[in-house]
Amino acid sequence: MDNSSGVGVIDKAVMVLDTLEAGPTSLAQLVAATGLARPTVHRLALALVHHRLVSRDMQGRFVLGRRLVELAAAAGEDRLIASAGPVLLSLRDATGESAQVFRRQGDARVCVASAERPVGLRDTIPVGTQLSMKAGSAAQVLLAWEDHERLLEGLRGARFTPTVLAGVRRRGWGQSLGEREPGVASVSAPVRGPSGRVIAAVSISGPIERLSRQPGRIHAEVVVQAAQQLTEALRKSND
């Protein structure tokens, strides 16, 4: 494989990062592994330290830095949001309701993607909105597959019960009526990461009058399908 990108300094800096992937590495070892001149490696490594892409351990060895974890988190978020767009548009059109993707963030859930029903009575949840983990079908789904203790902690003060969460796990989806806001119904299903763990929830929401008092009966199938499409899309873009 041609390893030259056309920008020599970046090629060399990446050689340093690649070498550090194996673990803490002294300057001498970096020189040996990269084949570069010692002052060159020294200067590049210090530049990467300056930008927190690399740091130094107690023995002065170079190690990969925290900034990489920050950038990686942003990269992961990008992929979820990129994949969610078309899936939510399809779901909105199939159901005629607004559709969203939520992620958990501590004691709240955050809307990270949204496709709104364009006309008439509709539930509007702008991207970035933080909602409670104590109410709503998305909260149920984000909680249902947590470990026992976190599940019990999450249920404290919640508008739903352990029995409801057991139902969510059995059926693979959740529904709510007026939990987050009077008059609003919703249906949600889990998005799973490559390891199978629930990382997000796909939801539709709208007025009870239109979604009925059993919104899951009508809409669960397409919501579950949309969530599975998103799970598949994320798995594929890992390859």
Next chain:
Amino acid sequence: MDNSSGVGVIDKAVMVLDTLEAGPTSLAQLVAATGLARPTVHRLALALVHHRLVSRDMQGRFVLGRRLVELAAAAGEDRLIASAGPVLLSLRDATGESAQVFRRQGDARVCVASAERPVGLRDTIPVGTQLSMKAGSAAQVLLAWEDHERLLEGLRGARFTPTVLAGVRRRGWGQSLGEREPGVASVSAPVRGPSGRVIAAVSISGPIERLSRQPGRIHAEVVVQAAQQLTEALRKSND
């Protein structure tokens, strides 16, 4: 803050990565955000794409790349291993037994750090060793706090039972006698990440003759303390 590292190309490349942290960005937007000349940004961005630190979405916009996730995973592993060393040495000395840290990897657990008892009858588990998730106190601890379905899946074919795992959750530690290997006893406790989730297990292991048929009764306290020290060390190095 002085933003110049002494290597101009790296400074500029990092400006591009920093800008992309906010999400998919066109070339024009990168030019505006970085203040660099258009061909410069173009060349640097293509070089980062070449090394998979950046990629392009369906609209041709630049996005943070998958290589960052790979490097971040390595960075995380580095920190666990770096923090584990002194903790395991203390634990080995306090108990007189070999001490290890295990992480889960699919259907196996892997020893990522180890401090061996130097003399006499001892249990040796070299770093990198893969062991079963179906036997041993570390397997119990890595499994006990999983969600209900993953917990049930993990119990299939296991040498321990749901009742044993409930005890692990209640006490905060697990013990085993001859599960992984006849004549070997072990005690393990959970290491938790910043979100509180179990990410690794601290263990001691040795002959039943020395550890007794109730190794937890004697050693659980220091194993739990060692695991909590490691949890704290990881939390601190996030700041």
Next chain:
DNA sequence: ATTGACGTCTCAATATCTGAGATGCAAGTC
């Protein structure tokens, strides 16, 4: 058909990067 915005490419000029060699320090050996 024309215009404007954007992405991509070229290449002369020069600013940056390189790396040989020097220096400082710590650890090991005698």
Next chain:
DNA sequence: GACTTGCATCTCAGATATTGAGACGTCAAT
């Protein structure tokens, strides 16, 4: 204590890699 070795850090003359103005191609809007 003196000496040697190995490693990290620093300097700076010279080479070259990088820069960015300008050209070109494409596409969407008018």
